[in-house]
Amino acid sequence: MTQAPRKILVLGVGNILYTDEGVGVRAVEQLLETHDFSDNVTLMDGGNLGMRLMQPLMDADYCIILDAVLGGDAPGAIYRLTGEDLRKSLAFKDSMHQSDLVDTLIYCELIGKRPDAVVIGMEPFDFKNMSIELSPTVAGRVPAMIDIALKELREAGGTATPKA
Numbered sequence: 457m458t459q460a461p462r463k464i465l466v467l468g469v470g471n472i473l474y475t476d477e478g479v480g481v482r483a484v485e486q487l488l489e490t491h492d493f494s495d496n497v498t499l500m501d502g503g504n505l506g507m508r509l510m511q512p513l514m515d516a517d518y519c520i521i522l523d524a525v526l527g528g529d530a531p532g533a534i535y536r537l538t539g540e541d542l543r544k545s546l547a548f549k550d551s552m553h554q555s556d557l558v559d560t561l562i563y564c565e566l567i568g569k570r571p572d573a574v575v576i577g578m579e580p581f582d583f584k585n586m587s588i589e590l591s592p593t594v595a596g597r598v599p600a601m602i603d604i605a606l607k608e609l610r611e612a613g614g615t616a617t618p619k620a
Contacts, residue, residue: 461613462517462612462614463517464496464519465500465513465515465519466498466519466605467480467509467519467521468481468482468485468501468523469481469503470523473588474583474585474586475581475586475587476531476581476591476594477524478524478588478590479524479578480523481522484499487602487606489619492619493614493616494615497614498516507563510564513560513570514564514570516571518571519574520612521575521577522575523576523578524578524583525575525579527579528579531591532597533578534579534604535575536575537575538573541575561573574608578601580594581593581594
């Protein structure tokens with residue numbers, strides 16, 4: 457009997473009203489426009505939903521979170537975070553997101569269904585000023601962020617096919 461493929465959630469988080477804080481959401485929007493995905497893959501704009509993300513997280517076996525990350529490198533730097541390093545992601549810092557995503561994952565774990573999670577994050581240039589546009593620095597690096605997310609997706613057992 458073949459094992460069912462892992463359910464993969466690609467979650468873009470951040471507040472799109474604050475320039476580069478919305479980079480994760482913008483990356484998911486681009487992925488939806490440019491690719492078709494296998495049935496075991498769900499893409500979601502998590503915005504700053506916080507605890508309302510519990511059900512989608514519990515439904516997943518593996519979660520790839522796309523977000524802005526304050527890691528101290530130059531704006532546009534891309535990070536891959538797992539384990540304790542997840543806390544560097546803005547989603548895990550109670551920034552403008554309604555609830556700390558680490559807390560949400562802990563609640564999932566308490567209920568007994570916590571997905572493995574990885575953050576593919578980018579150092580923001582500007583996340584304090586209100587603008588629905590990404591800064592040119594960060595916008596120019598979104599394709600690289602998407603490439604890393606797609607590699608992560610393939611390694612997790614999902615497929616993404618470029619749209620014609």
